[in-house]
Amino acid sequence: MTAARPVVIEARKVSKRFPGVQALTDVDFELRQGEVHGLVGQNGAGKSTLMKLVSGVHTPDAGEVLVDGEELRYGSPRASREAGIAVIYQELTIAPEMSAADNVFLSGGDRPAGWRSLSRLRRRFDELGGLLGLDLDASERAGSLSVARQQQLEIMRALDGRRRVILMDEPTAALGRHEREALYRIIGALRESGIGIVYISHDLDEVLQLCDRVSVMRDGLLVETRPREEASKDALVKAMVGSALATRPPLVADASKGEEVLRVDDLNVPGAAHDVSFSLHRGEILGLAGLVGAGRTEILRAVAGADPRATGQMRIDGQEVPWPRSVRAALRRGIALAPEDRKSQGLVLNRTAAENVVMSDMRDVARGGLISRRRRRAAAAAACGPLAFDTARLDVQVSTLSGGNQQKLALAKWVHRRPRILLVDEPTRGIDVGAKVEVLRVLRHLADDGLGVILVSSELEEVVEAADRALVVAGGRGAGVLEGADLSVDRILQRVFAVEEAA
C-alpha cells in the first residue's frame, strides 16, 4: 500500500563521524508520503544522528539526503523548514510565558514581519486544533498546560507551516496512557492527510501498533526495514541487540521480607496527595503505580523532604520522627531521592562522572578538607561497580554520556552514600532496553543488601516486573496495595479506573 506512494525524503548511503565515534555508516533510509515510519534501536545506535542528518542539522560526511529528489541544504534550519520538515524533540521548545496561540505561531504565522491580526491567528489556531481533533484554549498560558498539551502545541506549530514531514523523537516518553492514546489519534489524522512521519520510540508495542514500516538501527548501521505485518517484538529486539542477545536475568523477589523500615501515615501535599499511607520493609521494592499526574512524584518528593508543604506522620524503624522539612533532614534519617529528571535535577552536567558520584558524601574522599583525587576515583569506581558503568569514563564530563549511563550515575551517587531508604522516580525513562534491565537489576541488588526501595514508573509492566508490592495511586489518593499474584497491570488499572469513575 505504502509502496505506491511517492518518496518524500531519502537518505542515500549517508555516513557521519564524530570524534571517537562512527555514528552512522552507509545508511539508506526513505520516508514516503502518508507513512508512519518507526525507528528503533538502543541508545547510541544512531537514531538521533540520522534524524539530525535528515532534518539538515548535521552535514553528512558521505552520501546525500534528498528531499523530493533534490539535495537538502545542510546546516540551515530555514532551508529544512522551507522543504517542509519539522522536528519534535523530546525536550519541548515551548515558551512558557506566552499564550498557546503565540507558541503555535512563534515564527510569525503567515505574515512573519507584518501586523498580527489576533482574530485571524485565533481562527487559524482553532482550525489547526479542529484538524487534529483537539480542544485547546488559544489564550491559555502555555506554561500552565500539561506536557501532553504542550506537545500538541508543537504538533500544531509543525502543521501550520504546511509541513509534509514530521520527525518525532520519543514523543510518548513523558505521557500517560490516555495522553498516548490522544497522540496516536493525532498521528492517525496526520497520516490520513498525507504527512510522512518518522517515529522514534523505545516502546516496541507502540511502534508495532502505530507504524506502517519499522527500521532497526544498531551501531550506526540500519540493519533492516520491514513492513509492520512482517515485524514482531521478538524479531525487533533480536535485530536491535544483534548477536549479543541479552539473556534477561530473573528479577524474582526474595520472598523473605525484613522488618518495617518506613511507615507513612496521612501524608498530605496540597493539591497533589491526600491522606496517603503506606509501609516499606527492609529488602523490599515497593512500586508506586498510577497514571501520570496521579501524585506519585509528589509523594516521593514529600517523603524525601523536598516539599516543605507536606504534612503527615512518619515512622522509621518503628520510631515516630518529625516529617522531614528539607532534603538534608531526610538524608540524615537515611532517605535519599533519585529524582525524575536526571539532567536537570540529578546531575551536575559539566562536572565529571566521578565528581558527581561522590557528591552525595565526601567524608571519605577528603583528608582535612582537601580532596584526594585518588580516593575520589576509588570511591566512585566502587560505587559504580554494581552498575556496570565503564570506570574508564569516570573522568569524563557527564554531559557527554548517554542517557543510560547518566541514569547509572544518578543511582551510583546513592550507592556511594548508602542510604537506608531509596526513592527512585522514573529510573528507566528514555533509556534503552539493555540499560533498563541493568537499572532494575541494580535496584533489586540494593534491596537484597537491605535497602528499602520505592520505585515510581509510568510503565506499569515495569512496576509489575520489578516490585514486590505496589501501592496504586489515583487522583492523589492511595487505592490499595497489590502483591503476589494480584500484582498485575490489569489489577492496577482496575483500581485506577475504579477511583477515576468514582470521582
Next chain:
Amino acid sequence: MSAQATSVRGLFSRYGVRLLRTYGVVLALVLVVILVASQSSAFLTWTNITNLSGQWAAAGIIAVGMTYVIICGGLDLSVGASFSFCAITAAQVAQTTAPEVAFLAAIGVGLVIGTINGMVVTLLKVNSLIATLGTGLILAGLGLVWTDNAPIPVTDEGFARLGQEVAGIPYSGILLVLFLVVGGIVLARTVYGQWVYATGGNLEAASLTGLPTRLVTASTYAFTGVCAGVAGVIAASQLGAAQADFDPDLLFDVITIVVLGGTSLTGGFGAMWRTAVGIAIIATLDNGFNLLNLDPNFQDIFKGAILIGALALDSYAQRLARAREG
C-alpha cells in the same frame, strides 16, 4: 582529499576546541605581553611587575571573591560600594585608634556587608543582580552621608604600612598572591569548593543531593565582602586616605578580570588560575597604555572590545563543544 579534510577538521574539533576553551586565555596573555614588551623595554622589569602587583591588589583580591560568587551562579554588583565603604571605615576608625584595629574593623564591616548580601539572595530569594545593586546603592549613599563626600586623611604612619614594601615587593602584592593561591586551592581541591561548583552548575541537583546550597551561596557573598574589606584597607593604606566613591572603575575591572579569564557567567564553570590570568591581562594592557603614553580614553574602548571579544570566543567554543556532543 575529502577524507583528509575531514580528519583535519575532526582533529580540530576534537583537540582544538578543548585547547582553545581551556588555554585560549593564556594565549591571549602571551600575545598581550609580547606586544607590550616589544614596544617598551620598561615593561618586563622586576620593579615594574612588583609595582603592578601592588597597583592591582585591590581589584585582584575582590576578583578572587567574585570568582566564587560567579562560579556559584551569582554576581555581586555591590563590591565597588562596599570597597569604598570599608576604606572609609578604616580611615574613620584610625582617627581614634591603632591602625591594626582600624584594619580589622574594616574587614569586619566587609564581612557583615557580604553576609547581608548572601542573606538577601538566599533567604529573601532576591535575584543577585538586583539584591547587590540595591545594597551597593545603599552603601554608596551611607558612605556619602558619613563623610560628607570629603576625603578622610589618616596621619598615623602605621596606617600607611600596607602600602609599603618588603624586600622590594609591596605588601599588597604579597596579599594578592596569597589570596589567589589559597583561594585557588580551596576552590579546586576542597569539599567546599566542590559544593560551590555543584551549586552553580545545577542548583536543583545539588540541593536534592543534600548539599547545603543556601549556606554555600551565602558564603560566597560573605567571602567577597571580606575581600572587599581587605581591598578597601589596602587602598586606604596606599593613599593614606579614603573617600566615598573611591574608585568608580573598580566594579567594571573586577567583572572584566573574572570573565576575561574564562569563568562562565552561567555558573558552574571557571577556575582561580583563570582569574589570575585575567588580572595579568588587564594589568598588562593598562600598563602598556601608560608606558606608551597613549590616550587613556582609548583604554576603555579597548577594554570593552576585548571583553566582548573574549565572551564571543568563549560562546563560540561552547557551541562547537556542544555540536560535538550532539
